[in-house]
Amino acid sequence: MSSVLFDVPGPRAARRHRIIGIATVIAVIAIIGAVIWKFQAEGQLTYAKWEPFFTPSLIQLLLKGLAWTILAGALAIVFAVPLGMVLGVAKLSDHRIIRWPAWLFVEFFRAVPLLMLIIFIWSMQGFPLDTIFPLVLGLLLYNGSVLAEVVRAGINAVPVGQAEAAYALGLRKHQVMRIILLPQAIKIMLPSFISQCIVALKDTSLGFYILAPGLTFAGREIYKTFQNYLQTAIVLAVVYIILNLLLGLLGEWLQRRFGGESKIQMVGDVVRAQPEGATARA
Amino acid sequence: MDALTDNFDLILKGFLETLKLLLSSGVLALVLGTLIGVFRLSPVPILRGTAIAYVTIFRNTPLLVLILLAIYGLPQLGIDFGFFWNITLAMGVYTASFVTEAIRSGVNGIPLGQAEAARSIGMPFGMTMTQVLLPQAFRLVVPPLASVFIALTKNTSLAAGFGVAEATFRLKGLLNDYATERIAIFVGIAVGYIIIVELISLGAHLFERKYAVTR
Numbered sequence: 001m002s003s004v005l006f007d008v009p010g011p012r013a014a015r016r017h018r019i020i021g022i023a024t025v026i027a028v029i030a031i032i033g034a035v036i037w038k039f040q041a042e043g044q045l046t047y048a049k050w051e052p053f054f055t056p057s058l059i060q061l062l063l064k065g066l067a068w069t070i071l072a073g074a075l076a077i078v079f080a081v082p083l084g085m086v087l088g089v090a091k092l093s094d095h096r097i098i099r100w101p102a103w104l105f106v107e108f109f110r111a112v113p114l115l116m117l118i119i120f121i122w123s124m125q126g127f128p129l130d131t132i133f134p135l136v137l138g139l140l141l142y143n144g145s146v147l148a149e150v151v152r153a154g155i156n157a158v159p160v161g162q163a164e165a166a167y168a169l170g171l172r173k174h175q176v177m178r179i180i181l182l183p184q185a186i187k188i189m190l191p192s193f194i195s196q197c198i199v200a201l202k203d204t205s206l207g208f209y210i211l212a213p214g215l216t217f218a219g220r221e222i223y224k225t226f227q228n229y230l231q232t233a234i235v236l237a238v239v240y241i242i243l244n245l246l247l248g249l250l251g252e253w254l255q256r257r258f259g260g261e262s263k264i265q266m267v268g269d270v271v272r273a274q275p276e277g278a279t280a281r282a
Numbered sequence: 283m284d285a286l287t288d289n290f291d292l293i294l295k296g297f298l299e300t301l302k303l304l305l306s307s308g309v310l311a312l313v314l315g316t317l318i319g320v321f322r323l324s325p326v327p328i329l330r331g332t333a334i335a336y337v338t339i340f341r342n343t344p345l346l347v348l349i350l351l352a353i354y355g356l357p358q359l360g361i362d363f364g365f366f367w368n369i370t371l372a373m374g375v376y377t378a379s380f381v382t383e384a385i386r387s388g389v390n391g392i393p394l395g396q397a398e399a400a401r402s403i404g405m406p407f408g409m410t411m412t413q414v415l416l417p418q419a420f421r422l423v424v425p426p427l428a429s430v431f432i433a434l435t436k437n438t439s440l441a442a443g444f445g446v447a448e449a450t451f452r453l454k455g456l457l458n459d460y461a462t463e464r465i466a467i468f469v470g471i472a473v474g475y476i477i478i479v480e481l482i483s484l485g486a487h488l489f490e491r492k493y494a495v496t497r
Binding site for chain 1: 328329338342344346347351354355358359360435437438442443449453471472475476
C-alpha cells in the first residue's frame with residue numbers, strides 16, 4: 001500500500017518493517033503481561049472480585065442500568081434531531097431576528113460543559129420523572145446545538161446549483177429548503193450524526209453525578225458493595241465499547257444504504273465531501 | 283449578583299485549577315497522541331493495528347469510566363499519584379485517542395499529488411517530508427486539534443466529583459449556598475468556560491490565517 005508518507009517498501013524496508021512489527025508484538029505482549037502480573041500480585045484476579053459479574057441479580061442490576069442509559073441516550077437524540085434541524089435552518093435565515101437568537105443559543109450550549117449544564121438543571125429541582133429528566137434535558141440542549149452546526153454545514157455543502165435550479169422552477173424559499181436542500185443535506189450529515197449518537201451515549205454516563213439511573217450508576221452500587229473498583233470499571237468500559245462499536249456498525253450500514261455515492265476519496269480514507277463540514281469540526 | 287462578586291476569588295481559584303488540569307492533561311494527550319498518531323500512519327501494519335486498537339478502546343469508553351478507573355481502581359494496584367494526577371492520567375489517555383485521530387485526519391488531508399509532484403522533480407524522501415509534506419500537515423492538523431482541546435476544556439469539568447476543586451466544583455457549591463441566584467451563578471461560570479474556549483479557537487484561527495495553505 002502506498003500513501004503520501006511512504007513508498008511501497010523494497011526488500012530491505014520490508015525486512016525492517018517485519019522487525020519493527022515483531023518488536024511491537026513483543027512490546028504489547030510484555031505490557032499486557034505486566035498488567036496481568038500486577039493484577040495477580042495485588043490480588044485483583046481473585047474470583048471474589050469478579051464474582052458480582054457472574055451473579056444473576058447483579059447482572060440484572062447492570063442490565064437495568066443499561067436500559068436506562070439507552071433510554072436516556074435515545075430520548076436525547078430523538079428530541080435533539082428536530083431541535084438541531086430548527087436551529088440549523090434558523091441560523092441560515094435571511095432575517096436577523098431569527099438568525100441571531102439561534103446563533104446565540106447554539107454558541108452558548110456548545111461552549112458550556114455538559115456536566116455543568118446538567119448540574120444546573122438538576123439544581124432547579126421540582127422536575128417530573130425524577131433525576132433522568134435533567135440528564136435528558138442537558139443532553140438534548142447540548143446535542144441539539146451540535147447538530148445545528150452539522151445541519152448548517154450539511155445544507156451549505158449542497159451544491160449551490162441545486163437551490164438555484166429550484167428557485168428557477170418557481171419554488172418558494174421554504175419549499176427549496178424542505179424539498180431540495182434538507183433531503184440532500186441529511187445524506188451528507190449522516191456520518192457526523194452517527195458519531196454524535198455515540199457521543200450522546202457516552203455522555204449519558206454523566207447522570208452519575210446527579211445519581212440518575214444508568215449503567216455507570218449501577219456500577220457504583222456494585223463497587224460500593226464489593227470494593228472491586230478496578231473490575232467494575234473494566235466491565236463498564238467493555239460494555240460501553242461494545243455498545244459504541246455496534247452503533248458504529250449501524251452507522252456504516254446506514255451510510256451504505258442511504259448515504260449515496262457522495263464520498264470523495266482523498267489520501268487515506270477521510271471523507272471530505274463537505275468543505276467546512278463535519279470532518280473539520282468533529 | 284452577590285453570589286458572583288462575593289465569591290469572585292473562589293471562582294477564579296476554581297478556573298486556575300481548571301487551567302492546570304487542562305494544561306497537564308493537554309500536554310500528556312499531545313505527547314501520547316502524537317506518538318500513537320505516528321504509529322497510526324506508519325508503514326508497519328502491526329504498529330497501525332496497535333494504534334487502531336488504542337483509539338478504539340479509549341475513544342469508545344466514557345471519560346467518566348476512565349476517571350473512576352484511575353481514581354478508585356489504580357490505587358488498588360498501588361498506583362496512586364493523588365487525585366489531581368490520576369485524573370490527569372485518565373484525561374490525557376482519553377484525549378490522546380482524539381489527538382491521534384485529529385493528526386491522522388489532518389495528514390490525510392494532503393492530496394497525494396503533492397507527494398507525487400515532489401518526487402517527480404527529484405526530491406529524495408527526507409526533502410519531500412520536510413519541504414512539502416510536514417509544513418502542510420502541521421497547518422491542516424491545527425483546526426481538528428483545536429476542536430480536541432476545546433472538548434478537553436469542557437471535559438475537565440468531570441473532575442468536579444473527585445476532589446479537584448475546579449470551576450464546576452465551585453459551581454456546585456455556589457448553587458447550594460445561593461439558591462436564589464442560580465441563573466446568575468450558572469451564566470457567570472459559563473462565561474468563564476466560554477472565554478477559555480474562545481481563546482483556544484482564536485489562537486487556532488490566528489495560526490491558520492498566518493500559515494494558511496493556499497491551493
